[in-house]
Amino acid sequence: MTYCLGVITRYGLIMAADSRTNAGVDYVSTAQKLFDLSCPGERVVLVCTAGNLSMTQSVLTLIRRDRKAGVQGNINELTTMYDIAHYFGAKTRQVLEQHQDWLQKDNISASCSFLVGGQIKGELPELYMVYSQGNFLRATRHSPFLQIGEIKYGKPILDRIINYDDTSLDAAAKCALLSLDSTMKSNISVGPPINMAMYEADTLKVGYRLKLERGDPYLLRLRKSWETSLRQAFKKLPNLAWHDNEDQDQDNHLVMTDILP
């Protein structure tokens, strides 16, 4: 499995990905899932990948090959992020058409998905999720993050922290790391190293990036700080008002009705 996320705020973009890949529990490996297809000064394109690794590799290879060969309509010629998301969708369809039927015969999923975020000169920064079917969805002011892969464990912290208007890029990056760390702690199919990139709006180049290996001191400090604070927060929670089980006339106790008498 995989967990990647992209966050867009009015300050720019954060893209982050784990690196675990597995074909069954007996073949666990690492693979890079965050890629930079930018032309600094002209366009920034950051891509995260999830799903069948042979499919996502092929899609990226074809996109790079078109660019290198100067094929008409290659990624460097597209003038909006919308067109780039569309282009990823089209390449995904092309690759899946070649392989899907053969994989289905053996009940292997060919499914894959992408996060595509960035900015083209003269346009606003945008963030898209491209589905395995080739259609795509844009992050909005009200849904300022997108996730692919093993998304559920790390969603509550994003729901509580990320806000398009207020969240700084540094805060978004820390929140992305916590979201990844929570997922790694709860699900072994997501694992280090974590790759992350920060793009500050209107700079037209990827500003910062980092790679955190297993046991990275920052990751350990982040986790320790968070867990210590969570335990303190936990101690500060208001006390529960239990209802005694024999206190039958309380109208908000737990009514253990029989569904058949």
Add this chain to the structure above:
Amino acid sequence: MTYCLGVITRYGLIMAADSRTNAGVDYVSTAQKLFDLSCPGERVVLVCTAGNLSMTQSVLTLIRRDRKAGVQGNINELTTMYDIAHYFGAKTRQVLEQHQDWLQKDNISASCSFLVGGQIKGELPELYMVYSQGNFLRATRHSPFLQIGEIKYGKPILDRIINYDDTSLDAAAKCALLSLDSTMKSNISVGPPINMAMYEADTLKVGYRLKLERGDPYLLRLRKSWETSLRQAFKKLPNLAWHDNEDQDQDNHLVMTDILP
């Protein structure tokens, strides 16, 4: 969907459940999913249900009917929690055998699962998860909580807080509520009221129970306290050490290698 969880520590048991049920987004309703089948002084049996509501209702109805009719081997005659888990599995198989084929024709899942926790006089408290296939799993000192339904959103907080030896029943109850609250915030298929019961080891009766409706003042205070603390915790996180994108000789920066040159 549904989210139920059970926590066992050396102090006893917490069982909690949401109450949302839906058959498609246009038929959303509430249903009780926490049930008490105890005989105080003799045995405590608490049950949470998830999955196809018509199946879980039938299983509970048959178990109650057997008990009422004094059928040999009914739930009151079983002498261990292991036997009770086995009994739930057998009833589940019986009900699914009656209905599964008909549901499959229309691609409707008959799948259902149970958490069964409690204690029988002279035995230790135990907590089981009964799968739709009728097999069952026991919570252990190292895996002191079990979840059914929409389990992923609420798992990270349990992973960080619950410990068999140290966690008090009050703390386990608060943690269960946070886990439910995080899930309700991130997934609309899980919703109030929340039912929760606390069983203190060796008392042989359900000690306390509570029901929290949407907008319950305690739930709001709990959520507010938690969110305020999380934001403070977030501010205390150590600062990130970004690597400048041009700082190519740093050996731990994000290496954006091309998979094909």
